[in-house]
Amino acid sequence: MADELIKPDELLSKIDHRPSGAGWMDTPVDIRKGMYCYAANPKSVDTLGLPNARAWNPLEEDWKLPENWQQIIHDGFRERLDKFRSFKVYMDICVRCGACADKCHFFIGTGDPKNMPVLRAELLRSIYRNDFTTAGKILGRLGGARPMTLDVLKEWWYYLFQCTECRRCSVFCPYGIDTAEITIMGRELLNLLGLNIDWIATPVANCYRTGNHLGIQPHAFKDMLDFFVEDIEEITGIQVDPPYMEKGADILFITPSGDVFADPGTYTCMGYMLLFHYLKEKYGLRITWSTYASEGGNFGFFTSHETMKRLNSKMYAEAKRLGVKWILGGECGHMWRVISQYMDTMNGPADFLEEPVNPITGTKFENASSTKMVHISEFTADLIKHGKLELDPSRNDNKIVTFHDSCNPARGMGLLDEPRYVLENVANNFYEMPANTIREQTFCCGSGAGLNAGENMELRMAGGFPRANAVKHVHEEFGVNMLACVCAIDRAALPASMEYWVPEVDVTGLTELVANALIMPGEKERETDLRGEPLPGMEE
Template sequence: MSDELKPDELLDKVDHTPSQGTWMTESVQIRPGMYCYAAKPESVETLGLPNARSWNPMEADWKLPENWQEIIHNGIKDRLEKFRTFKIFMDVCVRCGACADKCHFFLGTGDPKNMPVLRAELLRSVYRNDFTTAGKLLQKIPGGDKLGGGRPLTLDVLKEWWYYFFQCTECRRCSVFCPYGIDTAEITIMGRELLNLLGLNIDWIATPVSNCYQTGNHLGIQPHAFKDMLDFFTEDIEEITGVDVAPQFNKKGADILFITPSGDVFADPGTYTCQGYMILFKYLKDKYDLDVTWSTYASEGGNFGFFTSHETMKRLNAKMYAEAKRLGVKWILGGECGHMWRVINQYMDTMNGPADFLEEPVNPITGTKFENAKSTKMVHITEFTADLIKHGKLELDKSRNANRVMTFHDSCNPARGMGLLDEPRYIIENTCDNFYEMPINTIREQTFCCGSGAGLNAGENIELRMAGGLPRANAVKYVHDKFGVNTLGTICAIDRAALSTLMEYWVPDVEVYGIHELVGNALILPGEQEREMDLRMEPLPGKEEADE
């Protein structure tokens, strides 16, 4: 850990030997199973991003503009001037190697270019060559480029950027271990921004971004279909509980606007988490008259613009505030999502804020002020629910989750991007009796990524995903074997989808649950019938015989 290392010890670790340089001259081998398909031209066009055309990464010609090197050079120059972090991160790395073995993609794929230090060097080597005095001088001396660690930007180098910057989930585990605090995710973010200047995005990002920009969510689901899905969940919940939990849509003057990733509404098993939110809101309406509305326009909490460029992220994020303003709510409550919260916690306020028209979030039922959300005006639902439980405001029947032996996967962005570590655990412990932590070096700030974040949860790159998810799955397998854990809880929509497949490959007996699915099962709604089934329509513990 960085704070255990004294400056002298750090200096002792610095290797002054020039690198052998072989990695610099090897051509990239693009392997099927490891990369995502290229962005469709129509999706690139929607946002007016450059160089929309059909192209295939496996073909030699990537159909780049003639002056592509100049575009990239100017792109780097602009960003070095605009973002001080980028300049510092380019200059300050001493290649100590502390990050090298901390990346799930390196550990899983065994590809040295997935060591965070080396992935960053792919870009840094070009920076050294073109933007540093030493680099410019050294390239004139025979062998000097090797000494300075610089190399010119060739087509091979560009292809290598594309291949490896889309093999990073921006999870920031490596940065936890960096003695200089270099945020390697920001290097990937910059790398992807530069690639986008040439139209080199992947389709699993570009099409959701285009959908979100046009329709309001990543899947391109129109308002009526969004409402249809929640109506359908209402019917299911009524069958299970006997209570009509029909939500409110686009209600002007509601207390709170609720926004969650569209994956919760359309993708299993997130749909059960979504039903958990609906049950909670009904409970709060009946007991405490809390007025929560959903929006069919701001129908996406996630923001794949974040994986494209900062400008795109800003454009998609703006609709949350716009809708909150239109509806005149007091503040925004956000669902269980991963990168959504990094965008909100670290970027929203300076991108689209200040949201002066909203109130500082206060839980009207408990009086708790969410100080951390004072500026963004947006509260994470696990903070909200944990606060309700802490104040004894929810009636919970833990026995309904008695067949769940839980462990908890800290999603990278809420854990490392906003420090949300204890609230989800508190909810699990109050809704379920069986909870076992995975080993300490795989959870909380040191959590291992699911291997599919930052827009990489496509089907065509499944080998990359299974390899990248290995360190996480390995820790789940340990608690499964040791404690009989059968359920992996998580607070991220990508996780709910990605970890389900990951578990099928590595630990097939483990199912994936959102935390509010547990809440939905345990919460006793006023006037409910005796429940026989959980939200997945499986018999509740002790009700198995009744089912037969």
């Protein structure tokens, strides 16, 4: 793959942010290799019982659509206008001021005008005007309306899967128009015709059946954690023993399965295991894992609201079955959007759980009193604040760290200072990226919302450019060599982006840094960090 991929310089030199030529309605879609993801595997679509499961290829003329596909889209559109005020209002009120245009990482990285958030939405609005408004019906193209054709459908598909639902544009929109809402509705409509991408459909099917996106079956899940147990023992001399589905445990822990599967997420996973072991040994806190609810993330969110709800249901169901007091959630981006803004509404009320209290510090997590799910950064920050963790931040001294806010915790929750507080307590060298690229203005990794595939690498690198460019800035300015984040997609996506744009920078989860610094009771003198790299002063 790497040899086919366009070189960074070449990618940059291609970008022209000044659209020209024929109007956008007269520019037909060109589905280009490297920019799109493969079509959904029919088996996966079938597992969920979603419509029109069949093999198809985006590059072929015939997409094997149902006969009445236009009617399906029209009816689906109407239904969603009634069900979602956001959708209806956002179809109507955009004034096309253009403030959103250069806020999108995909527009910045590709220069493709249809990646301007406003135009991405216009792709749907043009059909909305044609089908549902008087002015559009009378004025036609002059009124910005156009009929739904196969070309339009293909254009939808291509560009709705070039949006990562990061919501950066919605911060700048004077009406708060949220392109994520547009993309979510558009993808729902596409799913009515079976037009999902495989990088979403297959994880969803896996998650439905095995409990996690990667399709890891229960015994294999335990095997993988056992493997980390061995690594942890080698590095720290401590034998950890993570409990599984322990009835009556205090807390159920759920994190994205990506962290048990691939580096560098695995180190974050080891970090969780060490932290929980520490809390058990010192304070008797029992935190259990589950293989049934072994996925924090929710690619159903990238499919439809209904699919999101189907996958998410396992969290509360498992917490109820095990009789825990509350749920602790690991580091993940869109997982926290779902938990923060959807879960309680969809699958609550969680009246069988207790309002979360940290039994070690007595702190009430009042902001989670209804959802009953606490973010690991909130939890760790509370432990640190009360001096409940013995830490040696100097063990992270060879890491010069910057922090990447993940889109969803930033703009769909507001988790900004908690991870920074943790970071500042476990590492001595922390530098912020420029203000316009962090916190609520953070840039997406470029691969969110299910676009983290291999075949669309050019798109991902283009979309990852703004984030990487800000990292490059602090790398050159302060010698930053480590990019910390609280998102499993980031940990999967950013290493590729860093390798492409800023090869000297590595990616880490926050809890990995916590565990490096955490002085375990009875540990041997550590010589390496969780990655097996020598600690500062142990390089010999």
